[in-house]
Amino acid sequence: MTENLEQVAEEIRAELARQDRLREEALLLSRSVIRLSALAIRAIHRAAFDDAETRLAEAREAVARLDEIGQACPLFQATGFTSDAQKEYAEACLTDALVRGRPLPRPEELRVPIAPYLNALGEAASELRRSILDALRADRLEICEALLEAMQSIYDFLATVDYPDALTGGLRRTTDNVRRVLENTRGDLTTALRQQRLQEELRRLERRLPQPPS
CATH class of the missing domain: 1.20.58.2140 (Methane Monooxygenase Hydroxylase; Chain G, domain 1)
Structure with missing residues (x-):
């Protein structure tokens, strides 16, 4: 009855190891997004818009990778650290648009x-x-x-x-x-x-x- 248990166990261990690697990457990306978004908002308030755009571009790449991880492992899409990073990034982008009198970016444009x-x-x-x-x-x-x-x-x-x-x-x-x-x-x-x-x-x-x- 348990002839294939070892094979099933190995497959489960491999999948959990994959998810754990993605989780660690998502944690690092989330921290980076939050830091970059905070720096972008500070730059916006100083009217240092070139600096803000650089920070937002870096954060945008990290958010895109977070989205890819969420697609690969939907379990992470609703986690607190992911949604916090998405919120901080969207806040920075929306603040930039409001301060500079530009149209507000839509959720799908921000991948949030x-x-x-x-x-x-x-x-x-x-x-x-x-x-x-x-x-x-x-x-x-x-x-x-x-x-x-x-x-x-x-x-x-x-x-x-x-x-x-x-x-x-x-x-x-x-x-x-x-x-x-x-x-x-x-x-x-x-x-x-x-x-x-x-x-x-x-x-x-x-x-x-x-x-x-x-």
Whole structure:
């Protein structure tokens, strides 16, 4: 009854060894993607877009290999380390598009599943707060308003994605965080706009006042 047990056992060991090698490779790739994506976002906030594109290109190759591993071993497609890497990469790409005023890349273009893409979109919207505050310090209020509008549009969309967490990867928590960041940012921008208008009114008043005799 067990004449072929040794053969079956060898085949199982070989398959497990193959999966273990793929798992180790996927872990290394995931860590690399997360690191490169973080560096890309930092470069984007510094307006060092050439550096950001270099980091994103490296991350893109690693994400493509992760996708190949997922096809070869579907067990890894739903693992936490893979989805975390996909989310971080998508966040960097989406942040780059938002900051530079470019069309948003689609999930299939990034080779990222919908759940990590949605959470990445929320994280990218929150990243815009830093860009808005930087623009505020530079008195570039028109850019602030455009970025705030983008944040609002993303929040409005995410708030309508009413599906179980098993499908969206805990999107509700991300959406709640976007709402808090959006409210804080709108408050900061409103205060800055009021201060700007007050300064403009004071300057107009000074011009209307009679000049003291020399």
